[in-house]
Amino acid sequence: MSLITASELTKTYRAGDVDVQALRGVDFTIEPGAFVAFVGPSGSGKSTLLNMLGGLDKPSTGTLTVLDTDIAALDRRAAADFRGTNLGFIFQDFNLIPVLTAYENIEYPLLMVQDWPADKRRARVTELLEAVGMSDQAAKRPDQLSGGQKQRVAVARALATRPKLVLADEPTANLDHDTAYRILELMKKMRDEFGTTFIFSTHDPKIMSAAEVTFALEDGRLVNSGGKHA
């Protein structure tokens, strides 16, 4: 059974007086445990697609099923619940909460989204800090961390609630090449360790090779559907 099924997805939005077609009939499926990249130049529709997969945006037409849920049919509150329960997010700019330490940033979804008890939270955060190699930086706030360290914390935060799917929009765009590779390796390791499906977007051809499955987007259309790398 596929984790994600998209059929004839289109998205049109209005920019001033002009209708912009961000997606023009996209079909794909993604299997559980996959490590997937959506690649394409800027404006190709990658972010729009990831936003739809995350329940942050709705398609204009077509159907999108994520984890057996018609995600487009969810209202605002149900979508937030769905994201909190099933999804993890990694952002291009890390988007850590500046007033919280690395430990507290990872703890945030367990505390504010899922209400885990303190002892379970502690065990989970400690496990993740160790897994992403940030145990010794746990007490530092984001402004005391390097870009790579911030993204490691962001990866750990995305995995905190043990989501089935992690969506990462250009997770390496603000990192140097070596750090970017290390982050992708970390994501892959986390996939192997926790069985989480990772989907990320990138416009960097060097980075896309790290993915096991690649979907190439151009002008809102899939031009290379589900290409597999060794």
Place this chain on the structure above:
Amino acid sequence: MLKIFKLAVRNLARYWRRTVLTAGLIILGIVAVLLFVSVSGSFKGVIVGQITDSMIGHLQVHRKGYVASIDNLPLNLNMKPAQVEKVEQALGDMKDIVASSPRLKFGAMFSNFTETTNIRLNGVMPEREAATVPLLPGRLVQGSAANGLIERGKMLVPEILAKGMKLKVGDTVVLVATNLDGSVNGKTFVVQGVLGDVTGPGGRDGYIHLDDARELLRMTQPEVSEIAIRLKDPKRLDRAKADLEQALAGVRNAQDQPVLEVHTWEGLSPFANIARMIDLLDIFIRVMLVGIVLISVMNVMMMAVYERIREIGTISAIGTPPRRILGLFLTEGLLLGLLGALIGTVLSLGLVYALNLWPVHFNFARQVIQLAPSIAIADILLIGAIVVVVAVTASLQPAWKAARMDPIEALRHV
């Protein structure tokens, strides 16, 4: 809830200068209100206490029409003995009454044998008068109270006349009064004491024994001009007035019109208008406080939301329920209000304590008044509650905006 508090505290600390500035504004507002309430309350308390406890009493009963002509002290509008008896009977049945004092008020010529002037006089029953206006003996700046207040054949002279006519305790003076029938009578008195002047009606009156007054006026029957009444609880003023009016409603003339009327001290003293003005200022300054808190907290919370749009987008995207986001921003507003209210109250209490350590004196209508401000717990709680409620209300719109924010738009925000 604790986790939201913790996060809210961190967020307030993040922009600590702005937090300090906003809390400072709230503190300033609270200090201004509490100081005004305590100082004006003390001023009102001193003056009202003086008026009720050394001159007027809390309530007075007169014959209908007397108060309208009170400046003339009309003897023809005195209460007749039967009416006085009815009033005394009604007062005896009321539990709110501590004491009452019948008074015979009249104008007279006052002479020290070399100079003559006019004087307003009160003929009183000494012990009943001292029980009804207990601060009156305390106004003696020379001499002392005897027989409760005053002995027969003696008088208490207002300070302004004693000074002007160079009188001292033991001097003999003459009072000459016009009787109801138009004839004139005179009688000598010995000065028993000099009464310090106070502000308000009757503040510069002289006092003699009621029997002396009746003798001077050659009264054939024991009439009185008014009966002053002291209540157990001055806060029950209006209730007691209504009860007394009801009890006296049966005292009617031949035309079946009520003969007697009851007045509160507020209806008899012009200071009541000043007290009302102080109350209005009190409301005005509270409204200002609400304005200060509302504008400053709303401003700071709107800025907080605007500056944290991407952060709001992030927490919203990772699944934070909108009600938690709403709660987070409301808690920030609540904490700002609490912080301001707490520090403002402590500062105000400190300032009020200092004002009691180093009392403020000021002149008010020939009187030197010393203020002893205090803040009632009810005022602290009420003002604190106003500040906190307004702070949370001011945060509602920004918090609502944050909770309803579209995560995509928020994440795109630069």
